[in-house]
Amino acid sequence: MDKPGRNDPCYCGSGQKYKKCHMKEDQAAEKERSLVQRAANFIRRDLLTFARDERFTEDFANGLPLYWNEYYDAANAEQMSQPEALRFFDWFVFDYALENGRRLIEIYAEEKMNDLSSHQQEIAANWVNAGAGSLYELTAYEGQTLQLRDYFTGEEFTVYEGGGRGNVELGELIITRLVPVAERMELSTTAAYLPADEITDIKEKMDAAKEAHLAENPDASHTDFMRKHSHLLVHHALQEAKNQGRPPVSRLDANRPDAKMQQIARGMARFKR
Numbered sequence: 645m646d647k648p649g650r651n652d653p654c655y656c657g658s659g660q661k662y663k664k665c666h667m668k669e670d671q672a673a674e675k676e677r678s679l680v681q682r683a684a685n686f687i688r689r690d691l692l693t694f695a696r697d698e699r700f701t702e703d704f705a706n707g708l709p710l711y712w713n714e715y716y717d718a719a720n721a722e723q724m725s726q727p728e729a730l731r732f733f734d735w736f737v738f739d740y741a742l743e744n745g746r747r748l749i750e751i752y753a754e755e756k757m758n759d760l761s762s763h764q765q766e767i768a769a770n771w772v773n774a775g776a777g778s779l780y781e782l783t784a785y786e787g788q789t790l791q792l793r794d795y796f797t798g799e800e801f802t803v804y805e806g807g808g809r810g811n812v813e814l815g816e817l818i819i820t821r822l823v824p825v826a827e828r829m830e831l832s833t834t835a836a837y838l839p840a841d842e843i844t845d846i847k848e849k850m851d852a853a854k855e856a857h858l859a860e861n862p863d864a865s866h867t868d869f870m871r872k873h874s875h876l877l878v879h880h881a882l883q884e885a886k887n888q889g890r891p892p893v894s895r896l897d898a899n900r901p902d903a904k905m906q907q908i909a910r911g912m913a914r915f916k917r
């Protein structure tokens with residue numbers, strides 16, 4: 645909806661000029677939204693800094709090859725591209741169980757809460773309870789608003805993404821995590837893209853993993869399962885890329901600049917922030 649001018653009649657139908665009616669309220673809401681957005685972006689950055697603390701070095705070295713199915717490990721971690729690193733750290737922070745059995749975001753919230761502003765506290769508290777990384781089908785979109793359906797639970801989400809749908813087509817999938825920011829959902833970080841012809845047997849693979857997980861943990865929720873196994877989505881994407889004969893991740897050979905490869909690399913980071 646376009647905002648009326650100060651001296652236009654207010655949209656609410658009161659007959660008053662906008663400036664005498666809803667203008668102040670709207671401005672306050674807009675300011676609040678921008679504060680919450682800034683708080684969310686701060687927490688995204690601060691979590692990254694926190695995750696790189698020395699005390700998590702061992703966990704980092706254990707988590708890397710697990711997430712990347714050995715493609716990256718502590719020895720070549722610096723070769724991750726920026727979107728790859730962002731996706732890895734997102735999983736490492738939100739889903740990965742550290743050696744002490746806890747998740748990094750839980751430790752972050754516990755230790756940092758008192759240093760945060762009220763808006764930042766609200767984001768951190770909500771994100772501790774954010775869902776696990778999952779697979780989402782794009783079912784509709786309009787501008788920066790995406791309609792996503794959880795590929796496993798069927799749950800529908802209306803999601804705000806500044807970059808819009810990128811090149812993702814209806815019916816195609818993205819690997820991502822949804823986090824609440826004020827009253828809307830956003831992607832927690834750069835999403836990975838699974839084109840239609842690379843979806844193949846992902847459902848069967850995850851169903852089998854879930855069955856095995858439930859056999860050992862009969863009371864596990866779907867979220868528990870996804871936290872422990874969301875890296876399998878990445879393994880699937882890596883395998884499919886390999887089957888297609890293209891580099892499985894966006895790492896580029898700097899000595900052989902190749903427009904097609906660069907296009908692929910960009911394609912794997914459809915949701916750059």
Ligand SMILES: [Zn+2]
Binds near residue numbers: 655656666
């Ligand atoms: Zn009004």
